Amino acid sequence: MDKMNSSQVLLNNGNNLNLISLKLFLRNQIAFFSELKGHPSALIGFIILILYILMAILAPLIAPHSPTTTDLDNRLLPPFWLEGGKSTFLLGTDVLGMDLLSRIIYGAQISLIVGFLAVGISILIGGTLGMIAGYYRGIFDQIISRLADLLLAFPFLIFAIGMMAFMGPGFLNLILALTFKGWVEFFRLVRGEVMSEKTKEYVEAANALGISKLKIMVVEILPNIIHSITVLGTLRLGYMIIMEASLSFLGLGIQPPTPAWGSMINDGRDYVMNAWWISTLPGIALLILVLSINLFGEGLRDLTDPRLKRS
Amino acid sequence: MATAPLVDLRGVKKHYVIKRSILEKMVAGQEQTVRAVDGVDLQIFNGETLGLVGESGCGKSTLGRTILKLHEATSGEIYFDGKSVNDLNGQNLQNFRRKAQIIFQNPYSSLNPRKTVRQILTLALRARGLHDLRQQDEEIGSLLHRVGLSKMHIDRYPHQFSGGQRQRIGIARALALKPRFIVADEPVSALDVSVQAQIINLLEELQEEFKLTYLFVAHDLSVIHYISDRVAVMYLGKIVEIAETDELFNNPQHPYTQALISAIPKVDKKARTDRIILEGNVPSPLNPPPGCAFHTRCSKKRGPVCETEAPLLTFDSNNHGVACHNFWI
Numbered sequence: 196m197d198k199m200n201s202s203q204v205l206l207n208n209g210n211n212l213n214l215i216s217l218k219l220f221l222r223n224q225i226a227f228f229s230e231l232k233g234h235p236s237a238l239i240g241f242i243i244l245i246l247y248i249l250m251a252i253l254a255p256l257i258a259p260h261s262p263t264t265t266d267l268d269n270r271l272l273p274p275f276w277l278e279g280g281k282s283t284f285l286l287g288t289d290v291l292g293m294d295l296l297s298r299i300i301y302g303a304q305i306s307l308i309v310g311f312l313a314v315g316i317s318i319l320i321g322g323t324l325g326m327i328a329g330y331y332r333g334i335f336d337q338i339i340s341r342l343a344d345l346l347l348a349f350p351f352l353i354f355a356i357g358m359m360a361f362m363g364p365g366f367l368n369l370i371l372a373l374t375f376k377g378w379v380e381f382f383r384l385v386r387g388e389v390m391s392e393k394t395k396e397y398v399e400a401a402n403a404l405g406i407s408k409l410k411i412m413v414v415e416i417l418p419n420i421i422h423s424i425t426v427l428g429t430l431r432l433g434y435m436i437i438m439e440a441s442l443s444f445l446g447l448g449i450q451p452p453t454p455a456w457g458s459m460i461n462d463g464r465d466y467v468m469n470a471w472w473i474s475t476l477p478g479i480a481l482l483i484l485v486l487s488i489n490l491f492g493e494g495l496r497d498l499t500d501p502r503l504k505r506s
Numbered sequence: 507m508a509t510a511p512l513v514d515l516r517g518v519k520k521h522y523v524i525k526r527s528i529l530e531k532m533v534a535g536q537e538q539t540v541r542a543v544d545g546v547d548l549q550i551f552n553g554e555t556l557g558l559v560g561e562s563g564c565g566k567s568t569l570g571r572t573i574l575k576l577h578e579a580t581s582g583e584i585y586f587d588g589k590s591v592n593d594l595n596g597q598n599l600q601n602f603r604r605k606a607q608i609i610f611q612n613p614y615s616s617l618n619p620r621k622t623v624r625q626i627l628t629l630a631l632r633a634r635g636l637h638d639l640r641q642q643d644e645e646i647g648s649l650l651h652r653v654g655l656s657k658m659h660i661d662r663y664p665h666q667f668s669g670g671q672r673q674r675i676g677i678a679r680a681l682a683l684k685p686r687f688i689v690a691d692e693p694v695s696a697l698d699v700s701v702q703a704q705i706i707n708l709l710e711e712l713q714e715e716f717k718l719t720y721l722f723v724a725h726d727l728s729v730i731h732y733i734s735d736r737v738a739v740m741y742l743g744k745i746v747e748i749a750e751t752d753e754l755f756n757n758p759q760h761p762y763t764q765a766l767i768s769a770i771p772k773v774d775k776k777a778r779t780d781r782i783i784l785e786g787n788v789p790s791p792l793n794p795p796p797g798c799a800f801h802t803r804c805s806k807k808r809g810p811v812c813e814t815e816a817p818l819l820t821f822d823s824n825n826h827g828v829a830c831h832n833f834w835i
Contacts, residue, residue, distance in 0.1 A: 396615045399571075404603060
């Protein structure tokens, strides 16, 4: 009753309309988190992902050393709990005496930035093309769909290796190589969803109101498919991070001394027998991040799938 | 009738071409056409309710959507208020859309599940050109009140309503544009019987209050009998009989209409006449029978003429139109 009165008051004042939509938005977000509580693995994944993001953002504050400063007096130091380890280099040092802990902390930046950028651009390209192709069909759909089929025929890693070898290493080239094929999945998802939404009567109702095609796509259809895009985006995020690490491992992605987990694993390859930590620790950092992203993504999928939803 | 019709259809056809790839064409032959609406002449007059009945798949919903230009007619002329709507575009089309609205059959898919009632109705009001927030708010309140909902429902999502309430929201959305003509596309067939009556009464009240003209599409004859002033019966994309409601129900001329009306369940034992059982199914609109489309199931077939010549819709002095060779001669 109280709630009703307060919204009644707000209704009488047209200027407060935005406040109401903000309230609705917040209510939805809170509902989302309370649902997440009922899905422990998704919640754990989400919390770890947030911790990684904080680690990446706060890297300059929490890293004990500069990630690129070499200290040749302290080469190949083991982590502190092993014999010979020093408490100033908690996770040990690599062959050039660079602090592993600091490099792992800074490495999160590269992984997350590359991952989010690659997925974001893929969604932008694939989503836009998918929307147009699914709504209008016709020759545009034919051309883009065949192009997508063509790209799908290549294995992702081989394709990315080929592109990086062709263009040369570097941050922008890395993003380009990952999105060049990454958009296809989003294109196919969005195209299919738009095709199925388009047949629903609410779209026809919007047509009968005389609303423009662009507005129907963005304002009417998009809110109904954004969940599927988010779920796929989260699942692809983990994959993109693995791809970046793979390319960096092969020396085609981020170049040393910039800290990236993939190239760090590669750096320690020759010393694996007597200094295992150089390769293993960045590998574990990568493993936990991707695992948590996948747990979160799968949880999201469960929570947004109406067939699995408890009403 | 002396007055000019509000909606006037002349030979309207809506065909869907089933597209085939090159390979399929080689195997299965040329493209096929679904004749959903196959030559309809129809007048709807100001302030009346024209009921449109027929079996599923006979093209009645397609006809309603074609009139509203939601589907482009393949051929034929559509006039609204004396003006052709065939070539409308831009602002003229927008003006037409304001005057002619639609209410959908399925209240579950006709409302965007991610939008609140406020957002749904605001969209319609903006389409009418009402942009002032305060006026929008007032109008939404009065619309909701008019269709029997309360203002406290304004920020709820469609899934929080029952089927009948959702249909009321759909009606409010159509009313928001202040239309003159509404295509009601089976607006009650997805609802419980008790709710059906409420919605039908609401539609009748609104018709009186706002001087609306309805094209009421349904397959339920008792609903049609109750609400319509005139009734048109459709079979395989064509109108086979059209008359004032009482005339049509008491004096059906076309064998198909007779069969339909004999199928209405009756409580009074004496009033029960012999049911006419139609044999077989509706032929596929992909490949309708030549001549009269009904001859494959007709109990009063006259002979070869039914198989070769399509009967024309002919009217008697009571404006009772029938498309049947029996009636013509």
